[in-house]
Amino acid sequence: MGQLTSGERDLAGLVLVFMAVIGIAMAAMGGMEPLGIHGVMVLLCSVGLLFVLMSSAFGPAPDPARLSKYYDDPIKVGVGFTLAWAIFGMFIGVWAAAQLAWPSLNFDTSWASFGRIRPAHTSGVIFGFGGNALITTSYHVVQRTSRARLADQFSPWFVLLGFNLFCLIAVSGYFLGVTQSKEYAEAEWYADIWLVVVWVAYFVLYVRTLARRKEPHIYVANWYYMAFILVVAILHIVNNLAVPISFTQAKSYTIWAGVQDSMVQWWYGHNAVAFFLTAGFLAMLYYYLPKRAERPIFSYRLSILSFWGITFFYMWAGSHHLHYTALPHWVQNLGMTFSVMLLVPSWASAGNALLTLNGAWHKVRDDATLRFIMMAAFFYGLSTFEGSFLAIRPVNSLSHYTDWTVGHVHAGALGWVAMITFGSLYTLVPSIWKRQRMYSATLVEVHFWLALVGTLIYVFAMWNSGIIQGLMWRTYSEDNALVYSFVDTLVAMYPYYIARAFGGLLFLIGAVVASYNVWMTVRSPSPAPSPAGDDLPIGEHSATVPSAAE
Amino acid sequence: MDFTHDTIVAISKSWGLFYLIGFSICVIVYTFLPSNRKRFESAEREIFDKEDGPWK
Numbered sequence: 214m215g216q217l218t219s220g221e222r223d224l225a226g227l228v229l230v231f232m233a234v235i236g237i238a239m240a241a242m243g244g245m246e247p248l249g250i251h252g253v254m255v256l257l258c259s260v261g262l263l264f265v266l267m268s269s270a271f272g273p274a275p276d277p278a279r280l281s282k283y284y285d286d287p288i289k290v291g292v293g294f295t296l297a298w299a300i301f302g303m304f305i306g307v308w309a310a311a312q313l314a315w316p317s318l319n320f321d322t323s324w325a326s327f328g329r330i331r332p333a334h335t336s337g338v339i340f341g342f343g344g345n346a347l348i349t350t351s352y353h354v355v356q357r358t359s360r361a362r363l364a365d366q367f368s369p370w371f372v373l374l375g376f377n378l379f380c381l382i383a384v385s386g387y388f389l390g391v392t393q394s395k396e397y398a399e400a401e402w403y404a405d406i407w408l409v410v411v412w413v414a415y416f417v418l419y420v421r422t423l424a425r426r427k428e429p430h431i432y433v434a435n436w437y438y439m440a441f442i443l444v445v446a447i448l449h450i451v452n453n454l455a456v457p458i459s460f461t462q463a464k465s466y467t468i469w470a471g472v473q474d475s476m477v478q479w480w481y482g483h484n485a486v487a488f489f490l491t492a493g494f495l496a497m498l499y500y501y502l503p504k505r506a507e508r509p510i511f512s513y514r515l516s517i518l519s520f521w522g523i524t525f526f527y528m529w530a531g532s533h534h535l536h537y538t539a540l541p542h543w544v545q546n547l548g549m550t551f552s553v554m555l556l557v558p559s560w561a562s563a564g565n566a567l568l569t570l571n572g573a574w575h576k577v578r579d580d581a582t583l584r585f586i587m588m589a590a591f592f593y594g595l596s597t598f599e600g601s602f603l604a605i606r607p608v609n610s611l612s613h614y615t616d617w618t619v620g621h622v623h624a625g626a627l628g629w630v631a632m633i634t635f636g637s638l639y640t641l642v643p644s645i646w647k648r649q650r651m652y653s654a655t656l657v658e659v660h661f662w663l664a665l666v667g668t669l670i671y672v673f674a675m676w677n678s679g680i681i682q683g684l685m686w687r688t689y690s691e692d693n694a695l696v697y698s699f700v701d702t703l704v705a706m707y708p709y710y711i712a713r714a715f716g717g718l719l720f721l722i723g724a725v726v727a728s729y730n731v732w733m734t735v736r737s738p739s740p741a742p743s744p745a746g747d748d749l750p751i752g753e754h755s756a757t758v759p760s761a762a763e
Numbered sequence: 764m765d766f767t768h769d770t771i772v773a774i775s776k777s778w779g780l781f782y783l784i785g786f787s788i789c790v791i792v793y794t795f796l797p798s799n800r801k802r803f804e805s806a807e808r809e810i811f812d813k814e815d816g817p818w819k
Binding site: 543 | 808816817819
């Protein structure tokens with residue numbers, strides 16, 4: 214907070230007081246209903262932050278020398294949020310997985326029923342873990358590639374903390390039974406409006422920072438971050454257009470009706486995968502992979518072509534979620550065709566990443582961080598191939614509504630999104646805290662194998678379970694009756710559900726190991742002088758102190 | 764002219780195709796324009812610059 218100018222401190226104070234007033238109003242209108250509880254939470258968060266602000270508000274004005282450094286304080290806090298949400302979201306995921314095998318784990322309570330903890334898991338990992346990772350790394354990458362400091366000191370905090378408030382309101386709402394019943398967009402109208410405000414601030418901050426750049430060319434990673442920020446705003450607004458039943462209640466109804474609602478939802482849902490879980494993480498890939506491998510990207514031009522391929526094609530692919538529904542057949546065909554075409558830019562990106570490693574494979578062998586990034590590119594290639602395949606209508610007739618979809622999603626979420634995030638964090642953390650390296654390379658290695666084995670167990674379990682499930686659902690006897698009841702399929706799933714929960718548990722343990730390692734890196738005695746030949750950027754203040762390389 | 768569902772469908776099925784092709788041509792031209800070669804090549808390498816501070 215010390216770096217905020219007096220004007221920014223005043224602005225932050227005003228915003229927090231305004232938020233506190235909104236919190237009181239929500240609490241007063243909502244009473245004991247979920248809206249009222251959320252009002253109290255907004256009030257507490259605002260007042261808590263106000264105290265933090267006040268504690269340093271009358272301190273000395275920030276040193277003008279700060280402007281010759283990057284603004285990394287929000288990145289440090291963002292790393293903490295990212296890891297905290299990772300552990301929370303993955304824990305809820307393991308719990309939800311365990312409930313499928315042992316249903317009594319809901320303890321006969323409403324708040325812990327599967328229908329409530331499942332969105333808590335998805336929002337926790339996608340928005341909490343993924344969203345914080347995206348915001349955090351985007352602050353890092355945009356400054357380094359633009360050679361410019363973030364445009365001001367207030368809006369990075371507003372975006373980071375505001376986004377986490379959204380996550381908190383969303384996830385706590387699910388436990389209370391609040392939901393719009395739209396997958397990955399369960400949060401209700403007031404949380405959605407807040408997210409729009411935060412997101413517009415994010416977009417403005419990013420554009421202003423890019424406008425200050427000293428590099429003539431905007432590096433391709435920033436294109437992906439921009440696509441992520443811009444398109445998520447559009448998707449979020451259109452899909453969440455809704456009319457609340459009253460300003461004193463959480464419940465709202467969408468303005469979309471019938472099959473149009475489905476189409477808008479899956480246009481949103483699939484592009485959430487595309488622009489939240491792919492574009493932003495490709496940005497990480499295009500920055501942290503070359504940095505870590507110390508090799509320029511194999512083909513910069515290919516990265517541009519695949520950028521436009523991905524942004525053009527993904528927009529149209531959502532309707533493959535609605536095969537064999539009331540959606541017009543030609544729209545289904547359109548979604549299917551674009552999904553298949555998507556393989557081209559997707560594999561171009563994955564291939565570009567793997568070819569970048571040509572000549573650096575010995576580093577992949579020795580450096581678990583680079584191996585995380587390599588494995589992420591591999592799983593990206595695998596899950597985009599699978600995605601195109603599953604979008605083909607006859608394949609979808611077998612796979613849809615089965616665990617195969619769940620396996621596909623987790624090949625992407627664990628293998629691609631989480632692995633590229635951890636690879637990026639292991640590169641970013643020593644760089645931001647000016648350490649030579651992570652606290653323990655062994656723990657990174659342990660984490661890598663936990664993550665990989667966990668993902669493989671999870672994905673293989675769901676492939677087997679999904680295909681068995683799909684086949685059992687479509688098995689007919691000679692007299693055209695279904696052979697298996699639904700309960701028969703559940704019995705067949707049982708061992709796979711246990712395996713899946715175990716695979717997820719390994720992945721969760723890996724995230725805990727990562728958090729410990731990051732914590733110890735931050736706590737470890739400060740700046741080892743930057744060694745020559747290190748793969749990290751050298752801090753200005755330590756550049757004059759040469760020392761032996763590792 | 765009535766602006767109906769069928770109008771939208773007709774526009775999507777015709778112009779939807781052409782604008783995508785048009786876009787694609789623009790992207791390919793931008794990517795392979797010889798005058799862009801230098802900036803792409805420097806962008807590829809600039810990220811390895813070790814200086815860890817904003818430029819003046």
